[in-house]
Structure formats: C-alpha cells, structure tokens
Amino acid sequence: MKNRFPDFDEYLSRQRFAHLVDDQVVPCSLEQWAIEGHPRRIALYEQGDYCVSTVFLGLDHGWMSARGIWFESMLFKGDDPIDSERYSSLDEALRGHATMVALLQSKLAGGNSFEAQELAQPNRHKHDRD
Secondary structure, three states: OOOOOOOHHHHHHOOOEEEEEOOEEEEOOHHHHHHHOOOEEEEEEEEOOEEEEEEEOOEOOOOOOOOOOOEEEEEEEOOEEEEEEEEOOHHHHHHHHHHHHHHHHHHHHOOOOOOOOOOOOOOOOHHHHO
16 A cells, blocks of 8 residues: 655655746746645636636645645635635646536536535545555
C-alpha cells in the first residue's frame, strides 16, 4: 500500500505557490503569487439560484498528499456553499466541473433542489487517497 503522506522533508521542500500559464501549473515564489492574486476562475455555470464555479487556487491545498491540489469546484445556492471538489490538474478540474454541472442540471430537471452535501460523487476526495 502506498504511503499516504510523503516524507516530511520532501513535504517541506515542495513548491506551494504557482501561476496558471498556458493551462499549465507553473511554480513561483510567494512574492510572485501575491502580486498576481488568486483564485482565478477557469469555469462558471449559473442556473437560477445555483452556481458552479471552478477556480485555480494558486496555492497547493494538498498539504500532506502525494499530489498537489491546485483547483477547486464549488456548487452554491445563492451565497451558500453546497458542495466542493478539489483536483490536481486543469483537465481533472474541467471534467469535475462538467460532472458537477451535469448533476445539477439533472437534479433541477427533475424538479428537485439541493441540500448540503447531496452531490455524492464516486470519486469524491480522490486526492485524499493518493
């Protein structure tokens, strides 16, 4: 079984800040990251009171996982967050965004609404298992 947590020395030396350049995560210093500002939206879908927003975080949120976590999709109803998912790559984030939008559309087409944490996805928090 693969060790969930990297060696602590490796963890401390990991690049934690990045820019998104030509759809690639490019490491940068804290100073460079602070000047550019984050998060940066890469996809947005709105339907009625609902919104699915996917952003490049610019800050590695995979603190103790083997892979960097650079992207996040969130589903909101008004200002209230309902669900979220994080990803390591832009491709994963765009696929995850599309999946979340499809689930939202399907649920709303059936005349239903969402309550917190109803979007049970089979790959939920996959990065936590890497």
